[in-house]
Amino acid sequence: MNAWNAILMGCSAGGLTALQHVLAELDPDIPQPILVCCHTGSADVALLCELLARHSRLPVEEARERAPVRGGVVHVAPSGYHLLVEPTLRFALSVDDKVAYSRPSIDVMFESATDAFQGHLVAVLMTGANADGAEGLAYVRRHHGYAVVQDPASAEASAMPQAGLDIAGADACVPLNAIAGTLNRLCLP
Amino acid sequence: MDIEDIEIELFVRAMQLRHGYDFSGYAPASLKRRVQQLVRTHDMKDISELNRHVLHEDGFLARVIEGLSVPVSEMFRDPKVFRALRDTVFPVLASYPQINIWQAGCAHGQEIYSLAILLEEAGLYERSQIYATDFNDAALALAQEGIYATRDARDWSRNYQEAGGARSLSDYYSARYDFIKLDHRLRRNVTFANHNLVTDDVFCEAHLILCRNVLIYFSNPLQDRTLGLFRDSLVRDGFLCLGTRENIDFAPSAIDFSAVDSSLRIYRLGGRLAK
Structure with missing residues (x-):
């Protein structure tokens, strides 16, 4: 039995490159579901999913309302909606106000997934130019989670990982090229 | 069961019994966030305090409805x-x-x-x-x-x-x-x-x-x-x-x-x- 219920990833400015990098090296045998929230500013994440799928060895899909959260799949939050997880481990969407100036908000996804899975999650906060995700990361940690923060010095935009370190702290603070290895070590059966 | 989840159940019951509004069919994840937001907006300690207002303060209902209803949209969205x-x-x-x-x-x-x-x-x-x-x-x-x-x-x-x-x-x-x-x-x-x-x-x-x-x-x-x-x-x-x-x-x-x-x-x- 694996200790971790799911992997969450949040990023913003510079996020596409960072995600491509991590997904390329993530082991395809990772059994956990992977939830990604990346602020893109575009109306649709179809292109983001496609660009990630080219590098990822795990399947990449836009998270669908009411559909089950599936292990071994990378689920990407749709543009313009908060992505939440119901206690039934199915996805839900909301168009409620922005949180941390963002929708989708990393805080919302981190907190909601933590509730639904009853903790024990691995959350990764990477490059970004705002502070979304820091509160969520703290929430993950308070619920028996494991926080991986990209070393701000290695991040294209350092504000987001720095806010993560300042507000939540981290169980591992590593450069971009060590994130996938950290996840593989933690999550492989 | 998480204490806050119990408080939310009590909130839903209070809205139903006291005011006749039924939120029991709302999806729990976003309902929880909205109720938490109400607590923050009105500067309350916790959901139990919110529940006291729901039960005892008649004029408060409109503000709860405001917080739990369809959010603002935009013109020609999509x-x-x-x-x-x-x-x-x-x-x-x-x-x-x-x-x-x-x-x-x-x-x-x-x-x-x-x-x-x-x-x-x-x-x-x-x-x-x-x-x-x-x-x-x-x-x-x-x-x-x-x-x-x-x-x-x-x-x-x-x-x-x-x-x-x-x-x-x-x-x-x-x-x-x-x-x-x-x-x-x-x-x-x-x-x-x-x-x-x-x-x-x-x-x-x-x-x-x-x-x-x-x-x-x-x-x-x-x-x-x-x-x-x-x-x-x-x-x-x-x-x-x-x-x-x-x-x-x-x-x-x-x-x-x-x-x-x-x-x-x-x-x-x-x-x-x-x-």
């Missing part, structure tokens, strides 16, 4: 949807001598005015009757006023153009300082009314129902019940327009609808066999 309504749905509606349109969950009315503008431009407004409903009276009052922040108007103008608008959005409002006010003539055929999708019945006989990003807050059984309500409200071959990321695949009532444009979530009453 322009492609409005373009499809204009290009695909309106030509069919044009064949009816009288057109009834129901927007369920109109919030602050941005989509009502969007629809009214497109109907005007298609020459269909005069024979249209639009019903704008919401269970939040405060939202209905704002919707009737049609006053919005000027800073939003720029994005909305772009949306309007992308939706295939024939003129300039500014032709339809007057701007004053930080606010725009939509032309009151746009609501001469609009009826605003309180209606709660959770507990109320069929509202009208409609040729088109718009209900975008409302059912996303409902659990599967309540989503299904509401789709059944829409089915019973629509004329034969009537249209239903939902939010572009909504999923009705798990609802038994979805069998009664066929997709006109599945990616834009525009459906038509009539089983899949009939198509």
